[in-house]
Amino acid sequence: MQITIKNMKRPLFSSSLILFILLIQQTFAQNIIEADALLKEAVIYVKGAELRHEAKNIEIPAGNFEIVINRVAKDIQPQSIRVSSSNSQISVLSVSFERDYLNTGNNKSSLYLEIKKKYDQENTLYNDIVNQRKSEEGTLALLEANKSVGGQNGVTPTEIADMIKYYRQQYKEISDHIVSLKSKEEKQKEIVEQLNRQMEESGGGNQNAGQLVLRVSSPQPTKTAFNIEYFTNSVSWSPFYEVRVDDIQSPLQLIYKANVVQTTGIDWKRTRLTFAGGNPQQNNNVPELTPWRLSFRNPVIVAAPKRMAARGVGINNESLQEVAAAPQDMAIVQDNQLNSSFVVETPYDVYSNGQAQSIQLQSYFLSTKYSYTSVPKYSPDAYLVGKVTDWNSLNLLPGNANLIVENNYAGTSYINSHSTDDTLKLSLGKDERIVAERKRIDEEGSRSFLGSSQSREFTYEISVRNSRKEAVDIEVKEQYPLSNEKDIEIQLNEVSGAQNNAETGELTWHLRLKPGETKKVRLSYTVKYPKGKTPVGL
Numbered sequence: 001m002q003i004t005i006k007n008m009k010r011p012l013f014s015s016s017l018i019l020f021i022l023l024i025q026q027t028f029a030q031n032i033i034e035a036d037a038l039l040k041e042a043v044i045y046v047k048g049a050e051l052r053h054e055a056k057n058i059e060i061p062a063g064n065f066e067i068v069i070n071r072v073a074k075d076i077q078p079q080s081i082r083v084s085s086s087n088s089q090i091s092v093l094s095v096s097f098e099r100d101y102l103n104t105g106n107n108k109s110s111l112y113l114e115i116k117k118k119y120d121q122e123n124t125l126y127n128d129i130v131n132q133r134k135s136e137e138g139t140l141a142l143l144e145a146n147k148s149v150g151g152q153n154g155v156t157p158t159e160i161a162d163m164i165k166y167y168r169q170q171y172k173e174i175s176d177h178i179v180s181l182k183s184k185e186e187k188q189k190e191i192v193e194q195l196n197r198q199m200e201e202s203g204g205g206n207q208n209a210g211q212l213v214l215r216v217s218s219p220q221p222t223k224t225a226f227n228i229e230y231f232t233n234s235v236s237w238s239p240f241y242e243v244r245v246d247d248i249q250s251p252l253q254l255i256y257k258a259n260v261v262q263t264t265g266i267d268w269k270r271t272r273l274t275f276a277g278g279n280p281q282q283n284n285n286v287p288e289l290t291p292w293r294l295s296f297r298n299p300v301i302v303a304a305p306k307r308m309a310a311r312g313v314g315i316n317n318e319s320l321q322e323v324a325a326a327p328q329d330m331a332i333v334q335d336n337q338l339n340s341s342f343v344v345e346t347p348y349d350v351y352s353n354g355q356a357q358s359i360q361l362q363s364y365f366l367s368t369k370y371s372y373t374s375v376p377k378y379s380p381d382a383y384l385v386g387k388v389t390d391w392n393s394l395n396l397l398p399g400n401a402n403l404i405v406e407n408n409y410a411g412t413s414y415i416n417s418h419s420t421d422d423t424l425k426l427s428l429g430k431d432e433r434i435v436a437e438r439k440r441i442d443e444e445g446s447r448s449f450l451g452s453s454q455s456r457e458f459t460y461e462i463s464v465r466n467s468r469k470e471a472v473d474i475e476v477k478e479q480y481p482l483s484n485e486k487d488i489e490i491q492l493n494e495v496s497g498a499q500n501n502a503e504t505g506e507l508t509w510h511l512r513l514k515p516g517e518t519k520k521v522r523l524s525y526t527v528k529y530p531k532g533k534t535p536v537g538l
Contacts, residue, residue: 239399
C-alpha cells in the first residue's frame with residue numbers, strides 16, 4: 001500500500017517542480033527587455049575609436065530587470081563603458097559586455113547581406129541548371145540501356161525502322177539539351193563565383209556584433225532612453241594627402257584626407273565622424289629618472305647599420321600649412337587641451353568590412369616658393385621642391401601624399417609633420433628637363449709625400465643644364481669628407497662659392513639657370529694622413 005502511494009506522489013511532485021521552474025523562467029524572461037543601439041557619433045583616433053550610441057523609447061516596468069542592448073561593437077574595452085539614462089529615476093546597477101553569437105542576421109554587414117541575397121538567388125538558379133543537366137544525362141543513359149529491340153518472337157522491319165527513328169530523335173533532342181544546359185551551367189557558375197568573391201571582399205560574413213547587458217532599477221513604470229559610450233580597438237584612421245601643382249607660378253593645393261577602416265561588426269549609418277590626432281591608449285604617466293651608473297665591461301663589437309644613400313633629394317618632409325582653408329572643406333578643426341580634431345559635418349556610412357574609406361577633411365591653397373634640388377653624387381636628376389612657411393597652423397599628421405603635377409600623376413611623397421623646421425620642403429617629383437653631371441677631374445687623385453705623411457687631392461666638376469623654356473632656380477648639393485681622427489686632416493681647396501656647412505661637410509650652390517643654359521661648379525679638397533695608413537671610406 002505504501003509503494004502504491006509513493007508511485008502516485010512522484011509524478012505529482014515532478015510535475016509541480018517542472019511547473020515551478022517554467023514559471024520562474026517565464027517571470028525572468030518577462031523581466032528582460034531587448035533594444036537596439038543606434039550609433040550617432042564616432043571619435044576616431046589613429047588606433048581605436050570612442051563610439052557613442054543611443055537606445056531610445058524603451059518602456060520599462062517598475063522593479064529590477066535586465067535590458068539587453070544589441071548592435072554595439074564586437075570588441076569593447078569593458079573599463080571604458082559608460083551608460084546613462086535620460087530618466088533620473090532609473091538607476092543603472094551594473095553593465096556587462098557580451099558577444100552576440102545568436103542574432104547573426106541583424107548584426108552582419110548590410111553590404112554583405114545584400115550581396116548574400118543576390119548570391120543565394122543565383123546559386124539556386126545554378127543548382128536548378130545542374131539538376132536539369134543530371135536529369136537529362138540520366139534519361140540519356142536510360143535510353144542507351146534500353147536500345148535493344150525484339151524478343152523471342154522477333155520484330156518486323158517496319159517496327160525496327162520506327163524504333164531507329166524514335167531513338168535518333170530522342171537521342172538528338174536530349175543530347176542537344178545537355179549541351180545547352182552545360183553552357184548555361186558554366187556561365188551561371190561564373191556568376192556565382194563572382195558573387196562569392198564579392199561577399200568575401202565585403203568582409204561582413206563572419207562578424208558578430210556585441211551586446212550590453214544592463215541591470216537597472218526603476219520605482220515605477222516609465223519610458224526612457226540610454227546614452228552609451230565606449231572605446232573599441234577595431235577602428236583606425238591614417239592621414240593621406242593629395243598635393244596638386246598646376247604650374248610653378250601658382251599656389252600649391254594640399255588636400256587633407258582621412259583613410260578610415262573599421263571592423264566593429266556593425267555598419268555605421270549616417271554617423272557623425274570626428275578624427276582626432278591623439279592616442280588614448282598611450283602611456284600618460286610622466287617618466288621618472290632613475291640613477292644612471294657607469295662601470296667597465298669587455299668591449300662588444302657591433303657592426304654599424306648600413307646607411308642607404310638617399311637617392312636624389314629625398315624628402316625633407318615638413319608639415320604643410322599656411323593659408324586659410326578653401327570653401328569646400330568638409331571638416332571643422334577643434335583645438336582641444338591636448339590635441340586637435342577634425343569634425344566632419346556631413347554624416348557618413350562606413351561599412352564594417354576592413355576596407356579603407358577615404359574622407360576629405362580640408363583643402364588648402366598654400367603660397368609656395370618653388371625651386372629645384374639636385375644631388376649629383378647620387379643621381380643626375382633634379383627634383384622640384386615646394387617650400388612653404390607658417391605651416392604650423394595646420395594640424396597635420398605624418399602621412400603619404402599623391403603628387404599631381406600639371407594634372408598628371410607624378411608619384412608619391414611623404415609629409416613629416418614631426419619636423420621642427422620653420423619651412424616645409426616637399427619633394428614634388430623629378431624634372432627630366434634639368435640634368436646634372438658629376439665627374440672626377442683627376443681620376444686617380446694626385447698624391448704627394450712629405451716626411452711621415454702623405455696627401456691626396458680630389459677634384460670634381462659638376463655641370464647642370466636647364467632644357468626648360470623658362471628660367472629656374474636650383475640648389476646643387478655636394479659633400480666632402482670629415483675627419484674623426486686627429487691624424488687625418490681635410491683641407492678645402494676650391495668650392496666655387498658654395499655655402500659650406502662645416503659640421504656636416506655639405507656644400508650648397510644656389511644657381512639660376514636661363515633657358516638652355518649650362519653652368520659648372522668645382523669642388524677640390526686634400527686629405528692628409530700618416531704614411532702606411534689608409535683612411536676608411538676614402
